[in-house]
Amino acid sequence: MDQPIVGILHPGSMGAAVAACAVTNAAKVLWCETGRSAVSAGRATQFSLTPVATLSELLDRSDIVISLCPPAAAEDLAHDVAGHRFTGVYVEANAINPERIQRITALLEPGATVVDGGVVGSPPVGGKIPTLYLSGPPSATARIEALFAGTAVRTAVLGTEVGKASALKLAYASFQKTSRVLVALAVGMAREHDVDQELIEVASRRTDSYLSEPQYVAKAAARAWRWGPELEEAADALAAAGLPPEMLRAAAATLARWHDVKDDGELTLTDALERLAQP
Structure with a gap:
């Protein structure tokens, strides 16, 4: 399988570190620099992420998008992505409850394929190895497993039902x-x-x-x-x-x-x- 282009929304302390691990098996990992802080820009540079000017460009170029942001912003961010008619794999990896992931899935499908994700552990830096739990369509979860294979992010698939990882x-x-x-x-x-x-x-x-x-x-x-x-x-x-x-x-x-x-x-x-x- 060709290496995917990955978009990260957004490179906070966890998001940037997870994105850095994705760099290993991705053709490129993109982040949208518009409206982000100098601290975010510094993290993105540190972890070799590629800046793009707009969310639209990130979504147009990405095969896989990983959403890692404060929980309160997760649904609004998904609405923004839905407005751009994203058609790749969307990994909703925020700490949100199963009902919200169901709403986000309904919002993004059938255009996009939604994978429910949940990170347990500290950001993958300094020898720390968190686990990214996944649930969703097998073909999509397999792509995420391949993306993090051999990196400091472990993956574990819980099944096909969206909501399990969040729970x-x-x-x-x-x-x-x-x-x-x-x-x-x-x-x-x-x-x-x-x-x-x-x-x-x-x-x-x-x-x-x-x-x-x-x-x-x-x-x-x-x-x-x-x-x-x-x-x-x-x-x-x-x-x-x-x-x-x-x-x-x-x-x-x-x-x-x-x-x-x-x-x-x-x-x-x-x-x-x-x-x-x-x-």
Whole structure:
């Protein structure tokens, strides 16, 4: 099979790193530079992505398009793509609930072939190897497997039903991200009573406890602008299944207290906890 031309929407920290892996087996990986930040442009250059001026040009030239953006923007982006009558393989790899991926599939088909995707793990840099879970038509998922063969992105096909990959991603995210929020609350409460070190000592006896990693709270705070909407998506999925969504909505509301420290790599645990206590 000829090497495909791939378009990435858009090269954020995860999108750019995943696109960099696609470069290995693609003829070219395109990104649309219009309206993107200097930080995005720097990532794209770092990972050898090819700039194009417009979304229309990217879609016209691409055989495969991978959508990796903040969850709240996923559907609007799909509407933009649908308006250009894209006819290739569209990988909806955002952390959105299964009902939204069904709507996006209905929007893009029959012109495009939609593959449901969900990335579990950190961006594939520095030796990290995330898994891109896929569900959808076998011929299309096979193309995505081939695209990432031999790279730092593992692929795993869950079946032909669109929605499975999104459901797995959100099920995992529900526990992982809510657990980090609970760590912040637990450490914050303990600190208020001057027993935070004792709490960490207790937790450190269990190597599988997030409570033994309190410094991660600062990273959670810097990522809150992304994690909050993802948990809202997961809450919608729980509600659709007849399960109570309140815990995830509460976790999202907690994360909202950190929205003003977006991607702040200098944030400390103390700073994060103070912001949590004083919205």
